[in-house]
Amino acid sequence: MRVGVLVGVILGLMPAASFAKDASPDSIKGLYLTTDFPALTIRAGEEASLPLTVYNYGLPPQRTTLSVADAPQGWTAEIEGAGKPVGAAFVDYDGKASLTLKLTIPESEKPGAYQITVNAEGDGAKSALPISIQLAPPLAAKLTAIPKFPMLSGSARSSFDFAVTVKNDGANDTTVALKTDAPEGYTESYKEQYGQQDITSLLLKAGESKDLTVSVKPNPSAPSGKVAVSFEAIGEKANASAELTLDIGGLPAITITGADDRLSGEAYAGQERSIPLTIVNIGSAPVVNVGMTATPPEGWKVTFDPKRVPTIPVGGTLKVNVLLTPGAQAIAGDYLLNVTAIGDGIDQNVSYRVTVLTSTLWGVAGIGVILIALLVLVGAVGWFGRR
């Protein structure tokens, strides 16, 4: 009796809720195939997946055959259950089965309205789900390349490292080849930002962007000025380019050569010898305040004529005479003489190989000694000669 009252109270308290819960299985009977959004817009060339659910209300557990009808030519429509293509599902009494419809629409399909129907057919019950598809034109393949700083400054001997972000705004993954149009003698290389490896191409997924470092090394003899180079990212269907500018400042550079490009010569011990050297400014800025020094061995004397010049213009040459006196006690043979030209911002040094020869004067003296000995002999022959 107490239980009956309690039940009555509960029933009295929630008459509407209890009715609704109990009423549905009884009033709705059958097989239902449903999806969340039966009308959708997709792009040609894209792959779309729709969640499908088959409900069994009040029917005995049964095998439900699934099929797709009205799919236009060229479309692929596949029903998957638990990740695998399936052709039927088993739905319990008052149960449901979750499925996925995978649609692949060829890129060439015309935009417009299409309709396909998914059918679920059980044991005496069936359900059809019409799906309206509004086909949008395919997204154009698109690449962008945006440099962080489009102009960098440096010298002809420095490396210009541009940070460039390459983004794939297209619908498809694409391989991107990297290229730079730079003047003759320039070298370029590409790295992923913070990467170590030099790359020449990269794979960009749809919507992905990557930060690259584009390094451009000018020709060391490049004149000062602004040089525009064009960086290009070449995808399979789209290209992107970025204009990069190198602001090259001038830099002096010199070479020191001897006569006939030889850096060796001979000198007699203790005798002054003039060695002509040629200094050429091969840089892109004038060399200012050039002085010559040398580190000769002890006892040697080295002076320069001229010792110092105010400037050597770009491409200009300067002839310097090195007046070299090897030490009087120098031993015959080869010596290295370091000659250095120092200007503002430059310091060039060459090793000049000096072959020291000793005077042959002592050889003559030796012959003199032998002659005297011979004379003594001849004198003795003359003096003591007798019959």
Next chain:
Amino acid sequence: MRREGSALAGAGVVMMKELADNLSSARMRLLEVLVFVAGAGAVYATIGEVRNIVSEDPFVFLRIFTTAKAPLPSFVAFLGFLIPIVAIALGFDAVNSEFNRRTMSRLLAQPIYRDAMLFGKFLAGLATLAIMLTALWLFVIGLGVLLLGLPPSGEEVARAFVFLVIAVAYGGVWLALALLFSVAFRSAATAALAALSVWLLFAFFWSMLVSLAAPLIAPVDPDDVFSALHNANVVEGLSRLSPNTLFAETALAVLDPSIRALGAILSSQLEGAVKSPLPFIQSLALIWPQVTGLIACFLGLFTIAYIAFQRQEVRA
């Protein structure tokens, strides 16, 4: 009574006769075998060594002469040792044997001057020595070409030839000394012993005597660098009085182009120096004083022998 005509008239005849005697004598045969066996042995052992060590040397051929393979000394050291013995053997009885055989007056009864006889004998000895050394030199070079399988370069041949000339000059010094003793002593044995003792003195005892004498002449003060240098110079000067030292230094410098100086040098003189072979002419300039010394020495010794002989009574 003064002589008429050239002192050398007839010297050629004496020289040819003496040369024939020298080359056919049993004494020369023995010496030739000795020198050839010693030289060939040294060179053969050396070539094995040269093939092992120095393949990158531009003057690898000259190494045959200077490289030593224990227990054998180098070819140059062998020659420095053997040339005096051969020269002494050729000259020690050149003049006194004529007296002992009582052939001197018969010889001088011929229409030749006694100058010519002495010149002829000396030149014959020198020619014998030169023939022997040239043959040995060619033998060594041929052995080198055969066993090393590479021909010597032009400069190597030039240097080796200068070495041959020096070896003959070195032999000339000892020949002149032996001739002097053969004039000075009537007994051949005395002359031979005297010459051999001079050879012993220079070959073995000279370096000891120099090391004893040098500190007396130039004492070394531990606090004074220059006293050490002075001492080194004195040692050098004294040891160069020995023809053996002159020959060793000369042979070494002409056969090893990397030698740039003989004797003591200051380290400051080597500042900035690069190791490289010396040009041939510079090597010659380096050894020229020594060569001068050798040639002047044998001329001087011969002059003394000549004067001594001219003043002797030959009719006894």
